Amino acid sequence: MSRSLWLAGGLAFVFTLLANxxxxxxxxxxxxxxxxxxxxxxxTLWKGRLRRLGPLGPLAWQVSPWRGHLQVEGAFQQQAWTLRASGWPWNWQARLSPGAAAVGAAGDYLIDGRWQGELRLAGQGGRCLHAEGQLQASQVAMLTPWNLALGDVRVTPSCAAGLQLLAHIQRAGEHRIEARLELASHRLRLDGQVQADAALLPPLAQAGWVKPGSTVLAAQLRLR
Structure with a gap:
């Protein structure tokens, strides 16, 4: 058998192994x-599924490396989500959009809300260079560990200092909160104003995020 045939057979074996x-x-x-x-x-690595990954799941994915395409579908916080990414590491685009209500993996926190909209990102390698779009939901509520009404929530992305998610949370007559999630450093910063008779004040004070006798929310958390 010629060397070229051995090489072709070896490449076919490697590609078959990788494909499966x-x-x-x-x-x-x-x-x-x-x-x-x-x-x-x-x-397989290219088309698979899993029951849970941290607070996410179930998850299913399809990868087409030769086309530079990735699609991930999964459940998070009682709603289905779809992530679509295209391009190559040196020039990629990604879109995140919500779907129908879904039963997701249980976690320490459970937030209920019907989200609408889309987040759109573009970058190079591990850098986010452009972000636009928003997600919004009304009558959002926390079900675990407390049963609390959060009100209207709007989430926008930013690439100004690494990839961040900015959330504006408001309930008329009760609270107005700005949350900044820094994905690279796994930090969450909360700032806002909570009325003295707001249902949200006692748990925030219990967590130490609002000082005794104050209605100002100021906290920075390290997420793991």
Whole structure:
């Protein structure tokens, strides 16, 4: 057998192996942070599913590396979400949009709201260069660990100092809060004003985010 035939056979074997690479084998070899272990992965690396990944799940994905296309569908906070990304690492675009109501993975916090809109991002490598769009929902409520009405919420993305999500949370006559989530540093900053008779004040004071006798919210949290 000629060298070219051996080479062609070897390449065919490698491509077949890569095309059928089990998702369980790949995800099981990753050192996930505590609480983020991939549960019940199935399928292949290119088209697979898993029951849960941290607060996300169930999740399903399709990857077409030769076309530079990725689609992930999953549930988060009682709603289905779809992430679509295209392009190559040096020039990519991504869109995140909500879908129908869905039963997602249980977590320490559970927020209920019917979201609408879309977030659109573009970047190069690990850098976010452009962000636009917004997500909005009315009558948003926290169900766990407290049962509280949050009101109207609007979320916008920003690339000004790394990828960030900015949330404006307001309920007339009760509170007005600005939340800034810095994804790269895993930090969440909360600032706002809470009325003295607002239902949200006692849990915020209990958490130490509002000082005794004050109605000013100021907190910075490190998320893990």
């Amino acid at each position: 690479l089990p998702a369980a084998w790949v995800l099981g070899s990753i050192a996930w942070p505590s609480g983020w272990q991939a549960e019940a992965p199935g399928g």
